[in-house]
Amino acid sequence: MKKIYSILLLLVVTLGFSQQAYYNGINFSLNGQPLKNQLAQLIITTHTKELSYSQVWNALKITDLDPSNSSNVLLVYGWENGSDDDVTNDLSRNKNDNGGSNGQWNREHVYAQSVGTPDLGQSGPGADAHMLRACDVQRNGTRANRKYATGSGNSTVVGANWYPGDEWKGDVARIIMYMYLHYGNQCLPSNIGVGANADAGDDMIDLFLTWNAEDPVSQTEINRNNYLTNANNTYGQGNRNPFIDNPYLATKIWGGLPAQDIWGTLSTTQMVAFKFSLYPNPSNDRRINIDSEMEVDEIQLININGQLMQQIQKPTRTNNTYTVENLPTGFYFLKVTADNQSVTKKILVN
Incomplete structure (x- = not known):
């Protein structure tokens, strides 16, 4: 209802x-x-x-x-x-x-x-x-x-x-x-x-x-x-x-x-425990960079219907930066997992 x-x-x-x-x-x-x-x-x-x-x-x-x-x-x-x-x-x-x-x-x-x-x-x-x-x-x-x-x-x-x-x-x-x-x-x-x-x-x-x-x-x-x-x-x-x-x-x-998150604590706790920066957002070149001091285990791109569009396990990083390329245009959720913690952020690809 x-x-x-x-x-x-x-x-x-x-x-x-x-x-x-x-x-x-x-x-x-x-x-x-x-x-x-x-x-x-x-x-x-x-x-x-x-x-x-x-x-x-x-x-x-x-x-x-x-x-x-x-x-x-x-x-x-x-x-x-x-x-x-x-x-x-x-x-x-x-x-x-x-x-x-x-x-x-x-x-x-x-x-x-x-x-x-x-x-x-x-x-x-x-x-x-x-x-x-x-x-x-x-x-x-x-x-x-x-x-x-x-x-x-x-x-x-x-x-x-x-x-x-x-x-x-x-x-x-x-x-x-x-x-x-x-x-x-x-x-x-x-x-x-x-x-x-x-x-x-x-x-x-x-x-x-x-x-x-x-x-x-x-x-x-x-x-x-x-x-x-x-x-x-x-x-x-x-x-x-x-x-x-x-x-x-x-x-x-x-x-x-x-x-x-009805309790208002579960998603907030995760984001405090595991922080990263994501840019550019919106992206105009179909590319997103992720800066994280923690080693990322997995990156997922999820569309607004909840479908998994792209998955990168054990991604390669350069100077603490991970790059996801060839993104299709549209609105997505980018889920980043590190040390059994996951954070999801919204991204727009133009």
Whole structure:
């Protein structure tokens, strides 16, 4: 959903109290696989209560409530509230009108059950309330187990694939990231999305990194996360989705298009720890120079769609200067990695 940026003023400076306690022990100076491993261990060990598939019905009636009508739940992939004759595109529906018939809502596996390796089933990963969302029965059937793919506008079939809609793509991306973090190879992003892998030594694909950056966190996502993290709640699981708490965690782990740093600390910490100068910017000769006293391990050129355009590993430097040449014209993100730290800056090539 289009997002509320001022979630809590306190988060601009530090984590909220409940989040701060949850992430005690996580070393946020890490990047890549080490940070991924720490977060995975955290959400697995704190998932102390597993819901049954039937319990998810009642969980969704709480977690997916429509903020403008507490009698309704929001329907993933929906966008319209009854002004046309097509009920399959409704955004909201009575929370008790659930089931398997046309005009009702059911439980949508955002990570399609059948494409898991193995199948997610109806317990464990298949009943994880962080992944299941309320959805119109017919729209759910149209999506089926189609992979997610690039698109624009409202949710729709794209060739043999599925675009979740501009209002939902960030929600989808953060759910896929959570499932991969929690369930590993059973929930590979490449099994559920179309696109190239980001150069992260991992299975995450650029599509979800781009969606995570382009569609910031909604209040509904925050409400779901806060309810499910409390195992004392009737349908609470005990764990959180870290990418809802801070989408920039995905950037630290997998790279790609830089996402919003809700806490305002992760990206700033990196830039303080690793400094370099970049010039000329804009570039008029398709060349960028990078001055760094630290030895650079890798340089990536990423376009505004999150696609990796150029990659230089162990680049050669002359007098602490690295030069990237033959750049195509356009607006890009230049990601520079040194000593397991990455900094991304915007560049313009004329």
